[in-house]
Amino acid sequence: MLLSIINKPAELHIPDGFLSTIVALVSWVIVIILLGFAVNKSKEKLNERQIPLMGIMAAFIFAAQMINFPVAGGTSGHFLGGALAAIILGPWAAILVMTSVVGVQALLFQDGGLLVMGANILNMGILTALIGYGLYRASAGKSKLVRYGTAGAAAWLAVMAGALATSIQLWLSGTSPAQFVFPAMLYVHVIIGFGEALITVGALAFIERVRPELVSDETVKDRGGKAWIIAGVVISLLVVLISPFASANPDGLERVAEDLNFIGAGMDAPYEIFPDYTIPLLGDSGASTIAAGVVGVAFVMLIIFIIMRLVSNIKLGEES
Helix, strand or coil, X not given: CCCCCCECCCCCCCCCCCCCHHHXXXXXXXXXXXXXXXXXXXXXXXXXXXXXXXXHHHHHHHHHHCCEEEEHHHEEEECCCHHHHHHHHCHHHHHHHHHHHHHHHHHHHCCCCCCCHHHHHHHHHHHHHHHHHHHHHCCCCXXXXXXXXXXXXXXXXXHHHHHHHHHHHHHHCCCCCHXXXXXXXXXXXXXXXXXXXXXXXXXXXXXXXXXXXXXCXXXXXXXXXXXXXXXXXXXXXXXXXXXXXXXXXXXHHHHHHHHCCCHHHCCCCCCCCCHHHCCHHHCCCHHHHHHHHHHHHHHHHHHHHHHHHHHHHHHHHHHC
8 A cells, every 4th residue: 555544644853862952053043043034034025915825835734744655665755845835935934834834843743853943944944945946936937847847856956955954964963974874864865855846746736727826926925815725724634634644654864863773862852742643632543643633734824823913013013
């Protein structure tokens, strides 16, 4: 079977213990600086109809990241979504979306460490959004075939950039020697990147077919509508419904950590709210995973609305 039946999503992100404190803190500094730019740039281009679209994109990416797909050698991969978010929303809004997704995953679902959350945001959110958008913009005004091909290449390169950044962080932390961790991480993510490319191109083609105005040459303008918002929420929830069927194989980073014998360096989260994408009261079941996914979708949308309302209020205060 393509997917293993009734399995929780595998751990996806760097856990605490894999990176040294200094590497984790430097990552946080970089992320805070770039988030400041993202807030300022989003504030300049903000309009009321952009906020719901950002919420829907965050919900879809959160849901899609719950589904690990099998790749070669008993390994799995999962969708990142940074390139797709940047193509639809522009790079700065995409960074805020990806930050919200990674933050909710770490804080509520114990997916990824707290000290290393900055590194996870940098690797999976910021780098993927900037690289994906930068490359895709080169295809502006080209034929549909060229744009789709460029979008796929951008998504693939974004995954490779995230894998390379993770490898550098592991090496600088002394977790694994460069001659081992670099080829291991990049090799496994070559294949995972193709999955990212296929999903990105498929989603982009679907969006262009049903709402072509959502893909613009600049950024999100006056578009959206209640029907599109409802459709986006429904699609996200449908994706959550198939999350119990995600592959139980270890993801790329987990497989490398096992093969290179540093898996034991990972530290458990200091608390548990919805561990392993389950609702404790519902036990370890497919229904529990689905319920946790619905909670996650609601939370990432809520966080985006709160962030962008705050940004909107700051903008209004500066204009008055």
